[in-house]
Amino acid sequence: MEILTASGxxxxxxxxxxxxxxxxxxxxxxxxxNLLAGxxxxxxxxxxxxxxxxxxxxxxxxxxxxxxxxxxxxxxxKSAALGIGYVMQQPDAQIVCDKVWAxxxxxxxxxxxxxxxxxxxxxxxxxxxxxxRWYESDTDSLSGGQKxxxxxxxxxMGEPKLLILDEPTAQLDPIAATExxxxxxxxxxxxxxxxxxxxxxxxxxxxxxxxxMILDGGRLIHNGSPREVIAALDPKSPVAPAMxxxxxxxxxxxxxxxxxxxxxxxxxxxxxxxxDTKAPKRGEYTHSADKALELKxxxxxxxxxxxxxxxxxxxxxxxxxxxxxxxxNxxxxxxAARCMAGLIRPYSGSIKVLGKRLKDYxxxxxxxxxxxxxxQDVQTCFLHQTVEQELDEAGIKPEELPFExxxxxxxxxxxxxxxxxxxxALAKALGSKPQLLILDEVTKGMDSALKLTAADIFHKLKAxxxxxxxxxxxxxxxxxxADRCVMLFGGEAVCALPxxxxxxxxxxxxxxASRIARGKYEGVVTVDDLSSLCLKNGKGxxxx
Amino acid sequence: xxxxIEDSNPIVTFFYFxxxxxxxxxxxxxxxxxISLIGAVMYFYTVxxxxxxxxxxxxxxxxxxxxxxxxLVSHKGDTALLFINGRPITLESFYFGLNSAVMIIAAxxxxxxxxxxxxxxxxxxxxxxxxxxxxxxxxxxxxFVPLFTRQRRKIKETxxxxxxxxxxxxxxEIRSNIRIFSILITWALEGGITTADSMEARGxxxxxxxxxxxxxxxxxxxxxxxxxxxxxxxxxxxIVSGGFEYSFYPKTRIVSNGxxxxxxxxAFCGLSLLPxxxxxxxxxxxxxxxxxx
Numbered sequence: 001m002e003i004l005t006a007s008g009x010x011x012x013x014x015x016x017x018x019x020x021x022x023x024x025x026x027x028x029x030x031x032x033x034n035l036l037a038g039x040x041x042x043x044x045x046x047x048x049x050x051x052x053x054x055x056x057x058x059x060x061x062x063x064x065x066x067x068x069x070x071x072x073x074x075x076x077x078k079s080a081a082l083g084i085g086y087v088m089q090q091p092d093a094q095i096v097c098d099k100v101w102a103x104x105x106x107x108x109x110x111x112x113x114x115x116x117x118x119x120x121x122x123x124x125x126x127x128x129x130x131x132x133r134w135y136e137s138d139t140d141s142l143s144g145g146q147k148x149x150x151x152x153x154x155x156x157m158g159e160p161k162l163l164i165l166d167e168p169t170a171q172l173d174p175i176a177a178t179e180x181x182x183x184x185x186x187x188x189x190x191x192x193x194x195x196x197x198x199x200x201x202x203x204x205x206x207x208x209x210x211x212x213m214i215l216d217g218g219r220l221i222h223n224g225s226p227r228e229v230i231a232a233l234d235p236k237s238p239v240a241p242a243m244x245x246x247x248x249x250x251x252x253x254x255x256x257x258x259x260x261x262x263x264x265x266x267x268x269x270x271x272x273x274x275x276d277t278k279a280p281k282r283g284e285y286t287h288s289a290d291k292a293l294e295l296k297x298x299x300x301x302x303x304x305x306x307x308x309x310x311x312x313x314x315x316x317x318x319x320x321x322x323x324x325x326x327x328x329n330x331x332x333x334x335x336a337a338r339c340m341a342g343l344i345r346p347y348s349g350s351i352k353v354l355g356k357r358l359k360d361y362x363x364x365x366x367x368x369x370x371x372x373x374x375x376q377d378v379q380t381c382f383l384h385q386t387v388e389q390e391l392d393e394a395g396i397k398p399e400e401l402p403f404e405x406x407x408x409x410x411x412x413x414x415x416x417x418x419x420x421x422x423x424x425a426l427a428k429a430l431g432s433k434p435q436l437l438i439l440d441e442v443t444k445g446m447d448s449a450l451k452l453t454a455a456d457i458f459h460k461l462k463a464x465x466x467x468x469x470x471x472x473x474x475x476x477x478x479x480x481x482a483d484r485c486v487m488l489f490g491g492e493a494v495c496a497l498p499x500x501x502x503x504x505x506x507x508x509x510x511x512x513a514s515r516i517a518r519g520k521y522e523g524v525v526t527v528d529d530l531s532s533l534c535l536k537n538g539k540g541x542x543x544x
Numbered sequence: 545x546x547x548x549i550e551d552s553n554p555i556v557t558f559f560y561f562x563x564x565x566x567x568x569x570x571x572x573x574x575x576x577x578x579i580s581l582i583g584a585v586m587y588f589y590t591v592x593x594x595x596x597x598x599x600x601x602x603x604x605x606x607x608x609x610x611x612x613x614x615x616l617v618s619h620k621g622d623t624a625l626l627f628i629n630g631r632p633i634t635l636e637s638f639y640f641g642l643n644s645a646v647m648i649i650a651a652x653x654x655x656x657x658x659x660x661x662x663x664x665x666x667x668x669x670x671x672x673x674x675x676x677x678x679x680x681x682x683x684x685x686x687x688f689v690p691l692f693t694r695q696r697r698k699i700k701e702t703x704x705x706x707x708x709x710x711x712x713x714x715x716x717e718i719r720s721n722i723r724i725f726s727i728l729i730t731w732a733l734e735g736g737i738t739t740a741d742s743m744e745a746r747g748x749x750x751x752x753x754x755x756x757x758x759x760x761x762x763x764x765x766x767x768x769x770x771x772x773x774x775x776x777x778x779x780x781x782x783i784v785s786g787g788f789e790y791s792f793y794p795k796t797r798i799v800s801n802g803x804x805x806x807x808x809x810x811a812f813c814g815l816s817l818l819p820x821x822x823x824x825x826x827x828x829x830x831x832x833x834x835x836x837x
Contacts, residue, residue: 051758054744080746093738098681098687099665105756119757140690155746341705367707380695380702384725414734432707541785 001390002164003030003194004051008063011050016059018532020046020210023063023126027197028211033188035205035226036198039213039238040417040447047215048166051196065344068161070328082111085160087491089167089418091147100131103139103150107155107158121157129183143329145176149183157188163187167195170418170445173329173473176475179270200447201243203512206230214239219476235299245476245527266516270530274537279523285483285498287318291355292436293340294465298349300332300339309335311491312347317436320456320467323496324478326509327488334376336488340469341373342366348522353436372434373389374425376441376489381425382413390424394431401427403453403458418445426457436467443474455481478524479503499525545577546764548826549819550591553765554666555673556772561662561793563776565654568647571779573788574798576645576812583816584653590823593660611818614641640792665757672757677758684739695731697725699714772818775811782808 002051005027012019021043028034038044049055051065065072066085075083089093097103100424101122121528126132131153134142142150148168148514165184169177185208187336199205212224212229215236222229232248233240237514243246246266250259253269260269263273290513300310309332317323327333338344340351344356351358354373361370372422374381385391388409391398398406405427408416413424422442429437451474458481472478478485478499485502487494487509495502500523503510517524517533524530549560568580589596614637616628621636662670664686672679677743703709703720711717780831787808790801814821 005789052745054747055741077750078747081745087739088742090738093735094742095687096739097683098668101681101684102665102757103670106743107746107752109756110750112750115754115756118754122756137571141686152741158746165781300653314601333724338701341704343701363712364704364707364710367705372707373705375698375702375705377702378699379731380699381706383699383703394706414730428708429706457661485644535616541701 001030002027003068004028004196005066005180006047006051006063007065007085008055008429009047009050009065010062011046011057012060013046013057014059014383017398019048019218024215024218024220026213026223028194030194030233031188031192032163032210033185033208033362034194034196034211034213035209035217036196036201036213037202037239037242038198040419040451042238043217044215048086048164048196048198050166052084052086054405062133064377072218074108075171077179078111078190082107082158083161085158085163086163087151087155087163087168087218087430089170090152091144091171094151095147098138099138100137100139100142100150101135104131104154104157107154111158116254120149123156125153129156143176146177148172148176148180152180152314153269160195161194162196162251165195165199167198167200169201173441174475175329175473176200177201179423181205181208200242200445200536202239202242202448206244208254211336226261230259231255238446238447241452246516248527249513249516249531249534252527253534261448263515266512267520270516270520270534272539274540275520276497276537277533278521280500280529280533282500282523283505287483290319292319292321293354294350294352295336295340296350296352298336298339298346298351299345300335300344302480313488313492315465315486315493315496317469319435319467320462320465322462322470322483322498324482324485324489325469325471326473326478326485332491333442333488333489337469337471338375338439340457341371341438341487343373369433369435371436371438372429373438374422374429374440374442378418378421378425379414380443381428382421387411387413387414387416387424390428391431394428396431397429401430402457403427415489418448419447422451422454426509430461436469437461438471439469439472442470443477444470451480453474473485474539475503475509476511476526479513500529545823546767546822547824549768550661553759553761554662554669555761556635556765556768557661557666558670559769560772561654561658563772565651567776567779567812567815568650568654571783572643572647573790574643575644575809576788577650577722579645579809579813579816581646581650581653583813583820584650584657587819588653588660590820591657591660593657596704601658603649603652605647606652610645611638614638614644621796622794629737636792636796639796643792665779668755669759672755676753676755679755679812691729692732696724696728697726697743704763735803752772755831772815775815775818778811779815782811 007023007025009024010019011021024047036044047056049057050061053075067075089380095103096106104125105118105122108121126135129149131150134146139147139263169180172180181204184195184197197205206226211224212222213220214227214229222232230243235251244261246260246262246269249266250269260266295313295315298310298313299308301308313336325333325336339346342361345462347426358366382390382392384393386409387405390413398409403423405423406419413421415422422445442454447453455477461468482499484496485499486496503514503525504523511525512528513527514524521530521533522532546724551558564580564583568577616632618637618640619632619634621634624632625635626633668679668683671682695832700709703724709720711720782804785804787801787804791797
């Protein structure tokens with residue numbers, strides 16, 4: 001049964017000559033899990049907002065939408081507001097109230113339900129989502145993942161039939177993102193809820209989706225089961241690099257037969273290939289002898305009563321390297337970055353930047369042509385009304401940058417997409433001509449196409465002699481651009497190795513391509529490594 | 545079961561502070577003020593809160609200033625102690641200053657304790673009794689303040705790390721801070737739009753809202769209210785029937801009208817020490833229960 005249909009939806013924003021959406025038609029089966037993909041500016045958000053009457057933007061709309069068989073305009077207010085749940089990207093700004101329980105009951109308070117019913121619904125919802133442990137807390141004290149879970153639970157209080165999610169995990173770290181996606185999938189499976197989710201991070205969503213829709217320039221270019229869509233997908237499309245590793249491997253190997261979507265299917269898919277050449281050819285990793293940054297037995301804690309965040313962290317970063325610092329939540333990655341940048345002071349140990357101790361840098365001299373940190377919350381970098389003013393302030397011209405930003409000059413920094421904001425922050429950081437650049441979670445909010453651009457930029461910067469330290473959760477990205485990977489655990493650097501050795505060691509903390517190749521090939525980090533190995537070996541029975 | 549004042553229904557908590565602080569401010573009868581100050585300080589030190597020591601130091605300095613200030617300004621009264629610039633410093637004026645100082649410090653302690661005890665959610669519950677929308681606005685503001693301060697701190701740190709925050713001189717620092725403040729406003733408005741969308745998406749404009757801020761009033765709360773109302777009425781009767789007589793000028797005189805005043809003072813004593821008594825009672829009960837276990 002169809003729960004929602006859109007037929008010939010065309011939408012143009014006021015004062016725009018080009019429609020944001022043109023002739024979009026689709027229908028959603030009740031109880032299905034639907035994934036909407038597309039590059040930045042493809043019209044995903046516009047489409048999702050149009051489906052939710054309360055959020056529909058102003059503009060010129062033609063075509064029709066129905067919900068549960070009734071045209072959207074004829075729905076009564078209550079079934080339009082509560083029947084379609086909507087979760088947005090920003091975990092913080094969506095929260096209305098000060099206490100978790102108050103936020104949870106907000107939806108039913110609006111509906112005017114009686115108190116006993118609200119109390120019951122709050123109790124069962126809190127238990128189902130595991131919110132009961134922090135039910136009485138301040139919403140402000142929650143982590144990003146918890147906030148997003150609360151937003152979801154609060155929407156679910158209204159018993160929606162259709163749940164629309166607009167990039168709900170863009171601001172979350174990968175572990176919280178995975179948990180969130182699994183919760184949504186569980187709702188779909190256990191309650192028969194229909195889900196429509198738009199995301200950049202597709203590798204986990206594609207295997208669990210019933211339907212994959214791809215928007216490009218406001219047109220729905222693909223609509224079908226994930227296998228069909230991937231088989232038909234143009235490899236140059238901006239969403240192609242976002243597909244699961246197994247699917248990308250399938251495309252790289254020519255794409256015949258059934259498309260594998262997860263690691264297990266991927267392993268099966270490469271089974272017919274021989275394994276005469278076990279590992280890709282790589283030279284020894286060499287680095288320059290000069291140290292750009294030297295940390296020795298650094299200990300840090302935020303206040304006297306608390307536990308140490310950094311416990312004897314020692315790390316050398318050599319000039320001209322790209323070092324990725326990986327680690328789970330709370331392993332002290334961001335704290336380490338702030339210590340390196342001299343923003344917080346360790347109570348023991350020494351930090352040297354370019355051979356000079358941090359203490360010996362007077363006032364702001366450290367941040368002039370020496371070291372720059374771009375923090376996780378990239379919005380805090382911006383102080384002006386337009387991108388152009390931001391660049392002016394940093395004293396940098398758009399054409400000097402190693403990437404293209406000219407088309408965004410007139411835009412307000414807050415109106416950029418998450419990935420574009422990262423690029424602008426990077427541009428500002430380059431204004432102070434740093435020799436050592438520390439970037440905290442640089443891939444947050446970037447789609448896959450932009451991640452490839454970012455990796456290119458970092459390699460260009462490296463060629464110019466800039467040393468880069470990337471603090472990231474994003475294993476695939478680290479595999480793509482790191483010279484060395486460092487794992488932080490319990491406030492210490494556990495190991496520092498080139499990616500092909502680093503990812504070959506671990507079986508949990510590693511890339512999907514490495515997992516697919518496990519036991520068959522060695523030293524595989526990226527899908528490109530694996531596909532070239534497969535092609536080199538060819539199909540057939542191995543001699544040994 | 546009777547609980548501590550701060551654990552009872554917010555109505556009880558609020559009523560208690562209204563009684564004690566109200567009587568303290570409207571009945572400047574010296575013995576009563578002394579009792580009030582003792583009660584307030586004892587309660588202040590039994591509740592959880594931060595920076596108690598520095599508040600006490602502040603209160604003590606303020607107390608001294610108030611005591612000194614009055615005799616220097618007011619020269620009424622019969623008993624001259626000494627003359628400064630040909631103007632008398634009188635004993636009565638000193639007494640009056642002392643009395644006002646005790647009153648102000650006692651009231652300060654009551655209010656400071658109130659801010660510890662009446663947490664934001666209790667305050668929101670109390671306002672929800674007046675208006676549903678007012679309580680929602682307060683709830684949103686309470687959430688917004690820490691969000692705003694945190695964002696300010698983060699922006700400042702980022703600008704420093706990017707070499708764009710200049711605090712070489714005072715003018716530079718002020719200029720940097722003004723810029724940060726202006727972007728904070730933009731940030732807040734931007735977030736406000738999302739919040740409004742999120743409220744709208746969850747049916748905020750559907751019509752009549754329920755207010756779920758639900759706190760039961762049980763027998764313990766009623767019991768406490770009755771006790772407090774009883775003590776307050778004794779004090780009020782005492783005031784109305786002409787008790788608590790005093791005057792400072794021309795000569796300081798504190799009249800004791802026998803049983804009536806003693807009853808009134810005893811009632812106020814009970815009221816002021818009620819939290820401490822309840823606390824002792826509750827902890828005794830726990831000890832007793834533990835022994836039985």
